[in-house]
Amino acid sequence: MGEPHRVGIVGAGTISGAYLTTLRDHPRVTIAAVADLDAARAASVAAGITGCRALPVDELLQDDSIGTVLNLTVPAAHASVALGAIANNKQVYGEKPLAADLPAARSLISQAAAFEVAIGCAPDTVLGTGVQTARAAVDAGLIGRPLSAVAVMATPGHERWHHHPDFYYQPGGGPLLDMGPYYLSALVHLLGPIVAVTGAASRLRPARVIGSGPRAGEQIPVAVDTHVTGVLHHASGALSTITTSFDAVRTTAAPIEVHGETGTLAVPDPNRFDGDVRLFEPGAADWRVLEPSAGYVSAARGIGLLDMLTAPAPRASGALALHVLDAMTSLLRAADEGHRIDLTTTGDRPDPVPLTPAARWRSA
Known part of the structure; x- marks a missing residue:
């Protein structure tokens, strides 16, 4: 499997706890940094994760050691944070909606394609x-x-x-x-x-x-x-x-x-x-x-990010x-x-998820 994939979290609000339940100890990922407009809140979350740093948002987005940004900001900030991550050649997985409006969401997809980085989005x-x-x-x-x-x-x-x-x-x-x-x-x-x-x-x-x-x-x-x-x-x-x-x-x-x-x-x-x-x-x-x-058994928030890192086509x-x-x-x-x-967009149904026991996805 190689080294765990390094993830930086932007947004340390209530929903971050649900994601950390899945991701904090998963062998596939390392939570490397946390950023929030409230520096004290970021520091509090980072203190509970071994080896995790609390950083300002811009520093996290520019950190070359981070491969994926988990974007847990409020909807109005989804696009700006994701665009900052993409511009620094980072994958992005974010909370829903993808952006607060359709033009901003289209820009995210276009920029991700231009930089050849994956972009995923809840709900998972x-x-x-x-x-x-x-x-x-x-x-x-x-x-x-x-x-x-x-x-x-x-x-x-x-x-x-x-x-x-x-x-x-x-x-x-x-x-x-x-x-x-x-x-x-x-x-x-x-x-x-x-x-x-x-x-x-x-x-x-x-x-x-x-x-x-x-x-x-x-x-x-x-x-x-x-x-x-x-x-x-x-x-x-x-x-x-x-x-x-x-x-x-x-x-x-x-x-x-x-x-x-x-x-x-x-x-x-x-x-x-x-x-x-x-x-x-x-x-x-x-x-x-x-x-x-079918489906990931006993899954919780964050399974979509793990799926993005492992599946041939992110669901x-x-x-x-x-x-x-x-x-x-x-x-x-x-x-x-x-x-x-x-509608002006279309696409295929995502691939189905085979029945996947919890022990398998938690250790994959």
Whole structure:
């Protein structure tokens, strides 16, 4: 295998802990440095990792010993940090969305190609046994020809639990750009690329109140739509309906259902790596739970970066993230303009993930 691949993390916020659970002790990588606008926070994270340094962002991006930058900044900074890494001939794996807007995302893909470096992007939850087992069932013909899917993400909003939720309600945020990548990435894995979208959107109120933490009770402005619904037209002919909302108290809807000519699949939450995949067939008395048959077993955030380092074609790729961002921003524009919009990106479904035991990917 050679020497471990050296990774530098930019952004030491809450999500970094989830990535470090997977990557800190993995034999494939070494966490060489951490950078954050809050130098004390970077120092605190680095202190918990053997041999890791806390660096200013620019120094980390320019460090020749680092091969890949893990970009865990807020959405508004995704593009600038990634471009800085690419300009220094580094691979990039980042949190979703790929960038706050489509032109910036296109620039990232173009620059990565020009510098001949790989670029990957969350979500990697779709590489777990949940979505991958559902995909295997579709590919095996267990529901016949797929006709449609329904995806629902409905919550009261992240200000209830997040101590600094401002960015969720600013450009680059909102329920679709925040949570939609999980659902649309899953739908592309299940049904293939999207060719066009239609949609509608609304905004319940102009401000939100932080519910916990040191800023509890503080009002923050809302600059984005907080309930978005749309129809995705897949190249295969299937139609997906998606609803993402920060305006709902609760829902009993399945996260994703895929309907085919001879059956329906209930797909677990695409914000998780696992969960039961259930099949209902004509004449059955009840749903049947399918045994996990594909995906990284017991995976967690960071598996997409490991996949990028080892797979022939990265599955949580920048190209897929660009396509998903194109679909989401086009849906928001369709809602604003009131008509169908054809997408300008396309691509193939990512390669499926064979059933991979945890012991194998944790030691590979």
